[in-house]
Amino acid sequence: MSIVIKRKPLNFLEKLYLPEIARGLSTTFKKIWEKPVTLEYPEQRPTIPEGYRGVPTLVKDPEGREKCVSCQLCEFVCPPKAIRITPGEIPEGSEYAHVEKGPQEFEIDMLRCIYCGMCQEVCPEEAIWLQNQFSLSGYSREELVNNKEKLYELGGTLPDEHFKWKKKKEAAEHGSGH
Amino acid sequence: MTDIFFYIFATAALAGALGVVFSRNTVNGAMCLIGTFLSMASLFVLLEAYFLAVIQVLVYAGAVMVLFLFIIMLLDVKESAAKKTSIYTWAASLIGFGILVTGVVAISASESIKNKAPTMPEASGTSLKAFGYELFTTYLLPMQVTGFLLLIAMIGVIVLSKKVNTE
Amino acid sequence: MDVNPVILKFVYAAIVVSVIMGLCSYAVLAERKISSWIQGRVGPNRTSLPLIGGIPIIGRFLTRLGIFQPIPDGLKFLFKEDVVPAHVNKFYFIMAPVIALVPALTTVVVVPFGRFVTEAGEVIPLVLANVNVGLLFLFAISSLGVYGVVLAGWSSNSKYPFLGGIRASAQMISYELAMGVSVLPILIWVNAPGREGTLNLFDIAQAQNGFWFAMWMPVSAIIFLVCLFAETNRLPFDMAESETELVSGFHTEYSSFKFGLFFVGEYAHMVVGSCVFTLLFLGGWNPMPFVTLEALGFGEGILGAVLSVGIFLGKMCGMMFFFMWIRWTLPRFRYDQVMKLGWKILLPLSIANLVVYTIFIFYLDTKL
Ligand code: SF4
Ligand code: SF4
Numbered sequence: 001m002s003i004v005i006k007r008k009p010l011n012f013l014e015k016l017y018l019p020e021i022a023r024g025l026s027t028t029f030k031k032i033w034e035k036p037v038t039l040e041y042p043e044q045r046p047t048i049p050e051g052y053r054g055v056p057t058l059v060k061d062p063e064g065r066e067k068c069v070s071c072q073l074c075e076f077v078c079p080p081k082a083i084r085i086t087p088g089e090i091p092e093g094s095e096y097a098h099v100e101k102g103p104q105e106f107e108i109d110m111l112r113c114i115y116c117g118m119c120q121e122v123c124p125e126e127a128i129w130l131q132n133q134f135s136l137s138g139y140s141r142e143e144l145v146n147n148k149e150k151l152y153e154l155g156g157t158l159p160d161e162h163f164k165w166k167k168k169k170e171a172a173e174h175g176s177g178h
Numbered sequence: 179m180t181d182i183f184f185y186i187f188a189t190a191a192l193a194g195a196l197g198v199v200f201s202r203n204t205v206n207g208a209m210c211l212i213g214t215f216l217s218m219a220s221l222f223v224l225l226e227a228y229f230l231a232v233i234q235v236l237v238y239a240g241a242v243m244v245l246f247l248f249i250i251m252l253l254d255v256k257e258s259a260a261k262k263t264s265i266y267t268w269a270a271s272l273i274g275f276g277i278l279v280t281g282v283v284a285i286s287a288s289e290s291i292k293n294k295a296p297t298m299p300e301a302s303g304t305s306l307k308a309f310g311y312e313l314f315t316t317y318l319l320p321m322q323v324t325g326f327l328l329l330i331a332m333i334g335v336i337v338l339s340k341k342v343n344t345e
Numbered sequence: 346m347d348v349n350p351v352i353l354k355f356v357y358a359a360i361v362v363s364v365i366m367g368l369c370s371y372a373v374l375a376e377r378k379i380s381s382w383i384q385g386r387v388g389p390n391r392t393s394l395p396l397i398g399g400i401p402i403i404g405r406f407l408t409r410l411g412i413f414q415p416i417p418d419g420l421k422f423l424f425k426e427d428v429v430p431a432h433v434n435k436f437y438f439i440m441a442p443v444i445a446l447v448p449a450l451t452t453v454v455v456v457p458f459g460r461f462v463t464e465a466g467e468v469i470p471l472v473l474a475n476v477n478v479g480l481l482f483l484f485a486i487s488s489l490g491v492y493g494v495v496l497a498g499w500s501s502n503s504k505y506p507f508l509g510g511i512r513a514s515a516q517m518i519s520y521e522l523a524m525g526v527s528v529l530p531i532l533i534w535v536n537a538p539g540r541e542g543t544l545n546l547f548d549i550a551q552a553q554n555g556f557w558f559a560m561w562m563p564v565s566a567i568i569f570l571v572c573l574f575a576e577t578n579r580l581p582f583d584m585a586e587s588e589t590e591l592v593s594g595f596h597t598e599y600s601s602f603k604f605g606l607f608f609v610g611e612y613a614h615m616v617v618g619s620c621v622f623t624l625l626f627l628g629g630w631n632p633m634p635f636v637t638l639e640a641l642g643f644g645e646g647i648l649g650a651v652l653s654v655g656i657f658l659g660k661m662c663g664m665m666f667f668f669m670w671i672r673w674t675l676p677r678f679r680y681d682q683v684m685k686l687g688w689k690i691l692l693p694l695s696i697a698n699l700v701v702y703t704i705f706i707f708y709l710d711t712k713l
Pocket of ligand 1: 067068069070071072073074075085122123124125126127128
């Protein structure tokens with residue numbers, strides 16, 4: 001249903017328009033003395049709210065282990081196909097050999113990424129996160145493809161309560177698994 | 179000095195006038211006309227009739243020609259749309275030219291101009307007050323006649339452009 | 346010290362034109378700054394000159410104020426690529442910006458900037474050409490400026506500029522009449538019987554040592570001001586440009602220096618318009634109503650002259666500020682509103698105003 005709101009008929013002073021202009025002028029004149037509401041960007045940065053979806057990054061757990069297990073779910077789900085993963089084995093001698101796989105190379109093409117957050121949503125390991133990075137620029141196409149190193153550098157370490165793989169290993173060793 | 183300027187501006191005025199007549203592009207024609215008006219205003223300045231000069235620029239170059247341009251642009255007259263010159267046009271222009279030549283020759287040959295030119299009184303256009311005074315006393319009749327002419331033209335335009343309900 | 350007077354005039358002209366150009370470039374800066382302040386922004390505050398910008402506090406203050414901004418602004422106009430679209434009428438396309446700028450700069454010659462009183466009490470106007478018909482000359486020449494806009498619109502040979510040009514011409518014609526009629530009461534008063542007949546801007550300004558004309562002819566002042574906005578194509582009357590509907594109106598196809606010329610022309614027009622309004626209605630260089638510089642004891646000599654120029658420029662800058670202030674306050678009129686305001690309101694009002702003041706001045710002159 002549409003609602004029609006009748007415009008109030010103008011009174012004489014409003015029709016004259018000049019008093020209204022004066023009112024407008026006084027408003028803008030007051031504004032001149034107010035503090036600017038803008039930020040001067042490179043020096044003053046905006047505060048990024050929690051849960052902001054910035055540039056997708058890879059994170060490590062508090063033990064410094066890369067969380068990604070190279071399951072390639074994110075590569076599969078990514079709508080613009082921005083992610084390219086080369087899966088690799090985790091060497092035998094490693095402490096985390098039981099994780100089986102880890103990414104050998106992990107590239108996100110930021111010229112394709114649409115910051116949808118699907119990768120973060122789908123990741124079973126919570127290894128890929130869209131964090132507070134919002135300003136990304138470069139001089140060439142190659143520069144804007146984030147490789148694994150860059151992704152970990154951007155991502156850093158996130159707290160983890162579960163240590164899922166550690167528990168699994170313990171369970172396998174002590175035989176008290178479920 | 180004045181002579182040199184006179185020849186410069188007179189030539190410019192004539193060239194502009196010829197441009198108006200001969201240019202195919204209407205906007206070109208209008209611009210030429212503006213040029214003519216401006217040169218004529220300059221001629222008035224040389225005659226020390228500043229008021230006339232300024233009015234010439236203000237009214238003709240500044241307002242009338244803006245209207246002209248406005249109309250030309252609105253109607254969008256095509257260059258090729260100009261009709262072929264008919265025999266009547268030729269005849270009319272010849273007659274007009276004949277009259278002009280006769281007039282110029284007659285005026286420049288007339289005795290009174292030759293004798294009186296140097297003793298002409300100071301142009302009353304220099305002082306505004308004198309100019310206005312003359313306009314409303316000595317030249318009242320011509321002034322009124324011109325006024326009436328303009329009024330007739332105005333009424334004519336209104337009559338022509340008003341849609342008459344024929345029912 | 347025998348300098349050829351013609352050469353001297355050339356020098357004066359060069360000085361005045363460069364001052365006007367400087368004023369224009371700083372008017373652009375002021376426009377940007379004022380708009381940003383009104384809109385709660387900061388405005389240009391980065392450009393700095395190596396040496397002056399390095400002075401501890403002042404340098405930083407000036408930089409924050411954007412004082413150096415006009416330099417890169419101007420350079421940008423000079424060095425950007427000058428695109429001449431293939432579909433334009435080259436001759437008029439190139440002529441148009443020149444035609445827009447020249448009248449605006451020419452009108453400056455009849456604008457007096459102050460006065461100089463000699464020891465003998467003689468008052469000399471500080472003006473390039475002290476012509477008797479100054480005011481009319483100013484109106485006449487500034488009305489030529491519209492050709493720049495119209496020709497730009499026409500020669501660009503594309504829709505939006507064309508519409509802009511047409512609107513500009515219609516608006517120009519509509520407001521010139523009301524503008525002319527609105528100043529007539531002043532001229533009648535200045536030229537009343539028994540006084541020296543004059544249309545000289547200097548004399549008009551000198552005549553305001555009592556009441557300023559804006560005070561006892563407020564209607565004239567308002568009409569003149571509105572028409573001034575229309576004639577300078579400033580918001581709320583920027584029909585020729587109206588960037589929200591016509592891309593950017595008559596200069597859509599222009600770039601680089603040609604665009605810059607239009608820009609400077611607009612601001613020069615504004616500067617001259619402010620000067621004229623100050624002279625006609627705001628008492629010229631009289632510091633206050635009923636207080637002349639002479640009364641304050643600054644009549645004679647260089648000091649008096651400098652003060653008069655200073656006061657005049659101050660008032661003019663105030664007017665410029667008012668122009669900008671209005672621009673960032675009011676929305677643009679619709680085209681039909683512009684026409685209606687011009688023909689149905691301002692013109693009749695100015696004629697009525699003229700009649701009333703004619704009777705009033707007649708009464709003052711005969712009965713008192
Ligand atoms: S980031 Fe997550 S979803 Fe993507 S491959 Fe690694 S573990 Fe799988
Ligand atoms: S945020 Fe979206 S587009 Fe970007 S990498 Fe993740 S899934 Fe792909």
